[in-house]
Amino acid sequence: MNLDDNAALIVIDVQQGFGDAVWGARNNPRAEENIERLLTAWTAAARPIVLVRHDSVSPGSPLGAGTAGNALQPFVAAVPHELLVTKDVNSAFYGDPDLAAWLGERGIRQIVVVGIQTNMCVETTARMGGNLGFDVIVPIDATHTFDLEGPAGIVLRADDLARATAVNLHGGGFARVVETDELVG
Template sequence: MDLHDDAALIIIDVQQGFDDPVWGERNTPDAEANIGRLVAAWSDASRPIVLVRHDSVSPGSPLAAGSPGNALKPVVADAPHELFVTKHVNSAFYGEPDLGAWLEARGIRQLVICGIQTNMCVETTARMAGNLGYDVTVPLDATHTFDLDGPGGIRLTADELARATAVNLAGGGFAAVLTTDEVIGAA
């Protein structure tokens, strides 16, 4: 991996509300620690960091704006950052302020995307970034998700969903899927 000096670290929805038991079983117990390692590497290299927060509009959501669960987790709450985006949907490209415009104004073309949930907001943001022509990397072990029920009684575990995300992103040509160690090694 060739990491540009201005490669942006995009940290998606690392919020207290994801600790609520309502979400169920999660994977990647070291995700937050790996996110912290990425923040340290980006800070040490003076690369740009973007924090993204999901302000849910769903009634009763643990991520509702103004609720305790809306707050960022300690691992990123005090992270130095150049942009703070809030959103109501899966993609950080549909938030405020405009992530795409901010990246374009700075000429940033390489993104490393991590956070919560792997198969939801992280994958959606990475897919959009890939479609928009960015060079995208997702350190999969710096993400986590939860078991999920689908149609017809199908239930996938968090690990199965993470593997599907890895296949979707890498196999679909949206993003490189690496480990935190591999990304930090390039930093």
């Protein structure tokens, strides 16, 4: 796949707290491996890397600001990056500093969005990126999510949620959904 020379890799919420049992069953055990492959490729190509951290304001959250779970996973924290965005909502475009402004100031029009959770912060950031006119690419195998309970006790499995996200993003025209191998060979 042809990528812009300045395509930004946006790494969403790859934090220690997502290892907490409170989240339940997850999918895609290779997500972190694929994220690391992308980080390695972006570093080697000197493309911009943006890290995003969720600073939860919910009492008792494993992602609460100042808690051990709030920290980025070591393989992410160790990577040289151009920007760290902190947020307390789903979209990295509502974080601090202003991601859209930062990308615009650098003439970046193409973003690759990876991380946790597929159907939450990754999907929301990708949708907003598409709405803002960015060329968004989501390597779905560089994301993961957890089983989720909805109204009336309906539970959707993590794999089903990830497939729905892929269809929403790709079919809805928000992003191109690909596999990591298509980006790093």
